[in-house]
């Protein structure tokens with residue numbers, strides 16, 4: 001049955017006419033190779049479309065690469081920055097949320113942030129975060145260079161100490 005070799009999924013292909021064409025002219029091998037070429041082209045096309053539909057969006061990602069609480073740290077800290085992607089040489093606002101390990105917010109703590117480049121000595125760059133209510137502490141600082149930084153946050157209250165390092169990628 002030579003007619004069954006014609007794939008039915010080919011767009012715009014009239015299989016009944018194709019059958020007739022085969023019977024009258026007998027171009028089956030040529031037709032098959034043409035179809036194979038078409039299928040190959042479709043495959044390549046699908047590959048291109050897949051690559052294009054997944055555009056990388058590094059700027060949309062958080063500048064915070066990772067977070068590491070010091071061993072024995074008494075608090076759970078999270079950090080929000082404004083702008084979310086800090087740029088060197090301009091002010092960045094920091095807001096730290098401090099919680100007990102059980103989840104309740106910690107008020108009245110002394111909270112400090114230190115901006116450090118892990119790969120080089122950039123000098124002391126430290127500032128206090130003032131209570132902003134609901135376990136949040138806010139302050140402003142400045143990254144003095146583009147690249148990988150650590151925001152090291154320490155919190156003290158009632159003899160308890162917490163320390164968390166946020167790895168931040170600072171843009172140019």
Ligand SMILES: [Cu+2]
Nearest residue numbers: 117120122145
């Ligand atoms: Cu540096």
